[in-house]
Amino acid sequence: MSSIVVIGGLAALILTSAGWPDVRRTFFSWEAFKDSFPGVAEGFWLDVKIFVVVELVVLVLGLVVALARTSRAAALLPLRLLATAYVDIFRGIPVILLVYLVGFGIPALELQGLPTDPVVLGGIALSVGYGAYVAEVYRAGIASIHRGQRDAALAIGLTESQAMRFVILPQAVRRVGPPLLNDFISLQKDVALISILGVLEAFRAAQIDAASTFNYTPLMAAALLYLCVTVPLARIVDRIGLGVGGQTR
């Protein structure tokens, strides 16, 4: 009841504000929405495709880096150092900067065989940035598995790598499902950063529309499309999060 009062109050406050008629015209114009939606949706489809590919790359890259960082063999020390340096560097740089550096830096090298397509370059930047985050999520999951599990796996005659593959990793991955999905919601949104390389994805398409009509409704259309993906993802996170308390299998 009280929440209805609060929300109603806020709505009344906004709707009666002096600027509301202008805001409504520039942000919530049905006409502008209809005109811009097809173009923005087309751009958003590109976002989704980039997201899916980058997500798959990140899942694999993050796992490889996490395994390298948690390896124990003395001979693998260089690999451990490399993995640590990778995580430190790419987790420490803002994603928007990575997109700039990769997107404009790699083509500037003018080397044969390197990609020049901004979609690919942007995807690479997102992949290395998020790969570093996801590696740490996996690593935290691996570290959270009680050492008795490794002992038991070795005791039944498994090798270190078999213990990791059959005993530790399956439990660790289950445990980090919710934080992984959280990172993917961030990633889904950060795909919009590729627009700075000139890729015509949803945000860029909406921006162009907005600039040519002096109406910001296309941006609202883009926001709506993002919510259509991120809200269901958030519900999946909730589901899995609840499942962990009550034993996921």
Next chain:
Amino acid sequence: MSPQPVLEISGVTKSFGEREVLHGIDLEVGEHQAVAVIGASGSGKSTLLRCVDLLEDIDDGDVFLDGEVITDPSVDTVAVRRRLGLVFQAYNLFPHLNVIENVVLGSVRAQDVPRAEAEQRGRELLDRFGLSGRENDHPDDLSGGQQQRVALVRAFASQPRALLLDEVTSALDPELVGDVLDAVRDLKSEGMTMLIATHEMGFAREVADTVCFLHDGRILESGPPERVLSSPERPETQRFLRRLLSAGRA
């Protein structure tokens, strides 16, 4: 001339940092024998078993399995562990796998036994230890006593040369201890060679051929259970047994 022991521990020392946990342990376990290591918590019993299963590196001394040294750095530790079975105080079952998967994982992945064959043998063993019908349950669905019996089956399933039992009843409610001890008795009567760290004096008396009293990382006395447990020579052993008796555990 006595036959070669299955396990021979010779002059083993082990420190964790500054703290020396084992000070030169000598111990033999003959074929079909059960040796019980008794002693207070922190006396080094678990460490000794972990050293034998190569889960800890020893600092000095040797451990021999069927006459071959297994503690040399050049020895393939995985191959050694495949010939031994270790059961933990806290069971350490794999919670993401069901009972039969827990039991066959070692056979299938480490011993290359075909899955169907491993499962059939696993089911027979589970049945023998009163766990039939539980194959598809997860460890969390079982009582502590059932979990520990699954852990016994898991360790025994790959037909080890010797079983190492580390306080296998210490984490159990008193009414659940009996089933696990029955299972161990059963394995002993079948001729399994065992090295047992335990707090259960009644069980040590009944199952063990030899009892060793471990105190501050040294074996102070050892011999047949009736002698060590009934008329111990060393004052430390007497004190330890008296304390257990007054705590109602002997």
